[in-house]
Every structure is written in structure tokens, then in C-alpha cells.
Ligand SMILES: *[C@@H]1O[C@H](CO)[C@@H](O)[C@H](O)[C@H]1NC(C)=O
Ligand SMILES: *[C@@H]1O[C@H](CO)[C@@H](O)[C@H](O)[C@H]1NC(C)=O
Ligand SMILES: *[C@@H]1O[C@H](CO)[C@@H](O)[C@H](O)[C@H]1NC(C)=O
Ligand SMILES: *[C@@H]1O[C@H](CO)[C@@H](O)[C@H](O)[C@H]1NC(C)=O
Ligand SMILES: *[C@@H]1O[C@H](CO)[C@@H](O)[C@H](O)[C@H]1NC(C)=O
């Protein structure tokens with residue numbers, strides 16, 4: 383090693399040591415470590431080494447200032463103030479490391495909308511308290527489907543990654559739920575969303591396990607370019623009489639650029655379901671078990687409001703033991719909105735033991751046939767392809783394996799099915815229903831009136 387490097391090395395540790403000494407706001411048990419790596423050497427005159435950059439042109443992990451905080455001693459030992467301090471400290475190019483084998487408990491709501499170029503390396507467990515009384519009085523509220531959340535992540539260039547767990551501690555919430563479905567207009571029992579971004583640009587979440595969310599697992603709002611890769615989501619109850627409900631894998635509102643790859647979802651509700659005004663969606667290598675499917679929507683819920691979903695590519699998805707497989711869903715009824723779903727491709731979709739493998743549902747939510755006919759959906763559905771969809775239904779809808787019933791209040795055109803091989807245990811041949819769809823859909827189909835049930 384060159385002498386200048388040696389000198390620089392000791393200078394760095396000196397700076398690092400004095401940095402710690404000067405910080406009188408440092409919480410007990412926290413640490414700040416400055417990097418001593420390529421970017422520092424790159425500043426040495428004459429050095430030709432260029433520091434590596436991440437996808438957004440920011441420093442890579444090794445070149446970042448690293449912040450650690452103390453771990454919690456129990457499930458009620460709240461470290462939210464330490465975590466907030468760490469994010470402020472790490473903002474603008476640093477990293478917060480939540481270490482393997484340690485648990486960090488969040489017991490207070492957190493406004494994290496100030497972020498700009500920050501990494502959170504989650505190797506341990508970040509867990510929320512299950513103090514229902516506190517969280518129902520202290521949260522962030524969104525009018526859209528009366529959503530609440532523990533915290534809001536906002537700003538730009540936010541990366542959360544590692545081998546750890548983000549734990550919503552949902553059991554107590556599901557136990558207390560007793561049928562309080564979020565879309566029930568009388569519901570007052572609000573449950574928090576586990577991960578929510580708002581007004582964010584460039585968000586990446588990878589490697590981690592998002593576990594037991596009280597309500598939706600993720601919800602992106604007014605966000606641009608969000609990527610989930612290699613993520614595992616589950617919500618599993620230990621109480622047979624209170625199953626997880628509304629624990630969707632992925633939801634979005636006013637989002638441009640939503641990507642989910644190499645991900646597994648095991649929840650009792652939607653696996654992936656972008657909501658109003660989501661565009662440029664990319665999903666590849668997704669596995670969903672026991673879910674309500676990969677849906678576009680629901681949209682068109684609010685009176686007078688125009689919603690849309692456009693440009694989605696959904697490829698190589700496995701859907702097992704669910705209510706729905708590939709679904710498009712829009713609201714109907716006397717007080718709903720309007721809009722369109724356009725340019726959607728589902729390709730290479732493997733479905734097993736699922737009630738409605740392919741479904742276009744324009745009588746959402748809980749709208750009976752009479753009301754749906756009197757107040758049909760005003761959401762147009764155009765340019766949707768289902769390519770290579772294969773497997774089995776559960777037989778719940780008899781021989782019907784695909785049900786494409788377009789609302790008389792809307793236009794459905796450019797619907798194309800190709801290479802569909804879904805069988806039903808209820809008998810053969812399987813039936814594909816098409817009603818009020820303009821043009822040829824590419825396969826033989828029958829009107830709903832001629833179908834099994
Ligand atoms: C969104 O974030 C930007 C900074 O990234 C800020 O300037 C702007 O005020 C925020 N908008 C809202 C509506 O909060
Ligand atoms: C299981 O859920 C039921 C219904 O919500 C609830 O009454 C009961 O207390 C729960 N059991 C336990 C052990 O929490
Ligand atoms: C499809 O996704 C599964 C994960 O669900 C993965 O194991 C498989 O390799 C993917 N296939 C292709 C061709 O990428
Ligand atoms: C899939 O979900 C079913 C319940 O719907 C469950 O019994 C099964 O264990 C799950 N399989 C995996 C691999 O998680
Ligand atoms: C969707 O975007 C339109 C503007 O194009 C806006 O009027 C509408 O309020 C948005 N929908 C929601 C639910 O935010």
C-alpha cells in the first residue's frame with residue numbers, strides 16, 4: 383500500500399472518530415461509520431479510479447456513510463425516534479443498516495417524506511407494535527378506500543434491500559376485525575397498510591420479506607418508478623376463525639412505472655392489483671398462492687371521477703388455489719365513476735385450482751345482477767390480450783373457465799385470447815363466455831345465457 387493511502391486511511395478513521403465525538407444528538411447505542419473506499423481514493427489527485435454508481439447515479443453501498451441504531455429489547459421497546467434520526471443522518475447519500483438477528487420495533491407513526499438518496503439495508507426485523515388503540519388514533523389517512531398507514535415514504539432515490547423482514551404484526555388486527563371489510567361503507571375499524579410511498583420518485587425494494595400486514599401490504603401513491611424485485615409477501619393467521627382480509631400484495635394510485643419481478647405472494651386477497659391511474663406496469667416471474675388474482679383495478683369507484691389503467695405487461699405468472707386468475711375489474715352501481723383500462727397483455731399465465739381463471743368483472747363491488755343491469759359500469763376495456771394461459775379451474779363456475787362479460791354501459795374492444803388451455807374438473811369441454819364484446823376475440827365463445835350456471 384502506498385504511503386498516501388495509509389495516511390488517508392488514518393485520516394478517514396480520524397474523521398470518523400471525531401464525527402462520532404461531535405454528534406451530541408446521537409442516540410444511545412447508535413453509530414456512524416464513514417466510508418473508506420474507492421470514492422475517497424478517487425478524490426486523490428492523479429487517481430484514475432472512478433467510483434461506481436448505482437442505477438440512479440448515486441454512490442454504491444460501500445461508498446456510503448453507515449448508520450446503525452440500537453435494537454429493541456422487546457416487542458414494545460419502541461425505537462421509532464432512533465430510526466427517524468438514522469434516516470435523517472443517512473439522507474443525501476448514506477445508509478441505515480438494520481442488522482441481522484436484531485429486532486427493531488416501531489411504535490409511533492413516522493413521516494418519512496423528506497428522503498433524498500438513501501439506502502436502508504434491512505437484514506434484521508423491522509416490526510410494528512400491535513397497539514390497535516394507538517394506531518387507530520395516530521396514522522396517515524387517505525380518502526381512497528379509507529386507507530391508513532403507519533408511515534409514509536416519500537422523496538427520491540430510496541432503496542430498501544437485504545435479507546430481513548418488515549413485519550406488520552397483523553394477527554391482533556385480524557383477530558379484532560370481525561368482518562370489517564374495508565369496502566363496507568359502515569366500516570370504522572381501519573387497519574394500517576404496511577408499506578406506503580407518496581410523492582416519491584425512484585423507489586426500489588428488494589430481497590426482503592413483507593410479513594403479516596394488517597391491511598394492504600404495499601400501496602404506492604403519486605409515485606414514479608417503483609420496483610419490487612425478489613420480494614416475498616405473506617399474511618398467515620394462526621387463528622382459524624380470523625383470517626387475513628384485504629391484505630393485497632401490491633396496490634397503487636396515480637403511479638407511473640410499477641415493476642414487480644421474481645416475487646412470491648401468499649395472501650388471502652389480491653396478489654397484484656394496480657388501482658386508478660396506474661400506467662406503465664411490468665410484472666415478470668410472479669407466483670401467487672391463495673389470492674384473488676392479478677387484477678387491473680378495481681377502478682371507476684368514485685362518482686364523477688375518471689380513472690384509467692394503461693400499458694401493462696404481465697408475463698410468467700403462476701396463480702394457485704385462488705378466487706381469480708387474470709382479472710379486469712370495474713365498479714358498477716348508482717354512484718360510481720368512469721374511465722378505461724387499455725393496452726394490457728397477460729402472457730404465459732399458469733393457473734391451477736382457481737374459481738375464475740380469466741375474468742372481466744364489471745359488477746364490482748358486491749353489486750347484484752339487477753343493480754348492475756340498471757347502473758352498468760362506464761369503464762371501457764380495450765386492447766387486452768391473454769396469451770398462453772393454461773391450467774385448471776376449481777370447478778366453482780362449472781365448465782366456465784373464462785368469463786368476459788362486458789357492461790352494456792361501456793365499450794369492450796380489441797380483446798384477444800390465444801392459446802388458452804384451461805380445463806375444469808366440472809367437465810368438458812370447458813366454456814369461454816363472451817358478452818357484449820366488440821369484434822372477434824380469437825377463440826370460440828358462448829353468451830352467458832348459454833353457459834353452465
Ligand atoms: C413532492 O415532493 C417534492 C420534492 O421531492 C416537493 O417539492 C413537493 O412539494 C411535494 N409535493 C407534494 C404535493 O407534497
Ligand atoms: C380468534 O379470532 C376470533 C374472531 O376474531 C376471536 O374472537 C378470538 O379471540 C381469536 N383468538 C385468539 C386466541 O386471539
Ligand atoms: C417463471 O417464474 C418462475 C417463478 O414463479 C421461475 O421459477 C421461472 O424460472 C420463470 N420462468 C422463466 C422462463 O423465466
Ligand atoms: C397455498 O395456499 C394454500 C391455501 O390456500 C395453503 O394450504 C398452502 O400451504 C399454500 N402453499 C404454499 C406453498 O404456500
Ligand atoms: C385519475 O386522474 C384523473 C385525471 O386524469 C383525475 O381527475 C382523477 O381524480 C384521478 N383519479 C383518482 C382516483 O385519483
Ligand SMILES: *[C@@H]1O[C@H](CO)[C@@H](O)[C@H](O)[C@H]1NC(C)=O
Nearest residue numbers: 663692693694695725726727
Ligand atoms: C402498450 O403497452 C406496452 C407495454 O406493455 C408498451 O410497450 C406499448 O408502447 C404500449 N402501446 C401503446 C400504443 O402505448
Ligand SMILES: *[C@@H]1O[C@H](CO)[C@@H](O)[C@H](O)[C@H]1NC(C)=O
Nearest residue numbers: 688720721722760762792793
Ligand atoms: C368509452 O367508449 C365510448 C365509445 O367508444 C366513448 O364515447 C367514451 O368516451 C369512452 N370513455 C372513456 C372514459 O374513454
Ligand SMILES: *[C@@H]1O[C@H](CO)[C@@H](O)[C@H](O)[C@H]1NC(C)=O
Nearest residue numbers: 715748749750751752753754
Ligand atoms: C340488489 O341490490 C339492491 C341494492 O343493494 C337491493 O335494493 C335489491 O333488493 C337487490 N336485489 C336482489 C334481487 O337481490
Ligand SMILES: *[C@@H]1O[C@H](CO)[C@@H](O)[C@H](O)[C@H]1NC(C)=O
Nearest residue numbers: 722724725762763764765796
Ligand atoms: C387500441 O390499440 C390500437 C392500436 O394500438 C389503438 O389505435 C387504439 O387507440 C387503442 N384503443 C383505445 C381505446 O385506446
Ligand SMILES: *[C@@H]1O[C@H](CO)[C@@H](O)[C@H](O)[C@H]1NC(C)=O
Nearest residue numbers: 772773774801802803804805
Ligand atoms: C392442454 O393441457 C393438457 C394438460 O393440462 C394437456 O394434456 C393438453 O395436451 C393441452 N392441450 C393443448 C392443445 O396444448
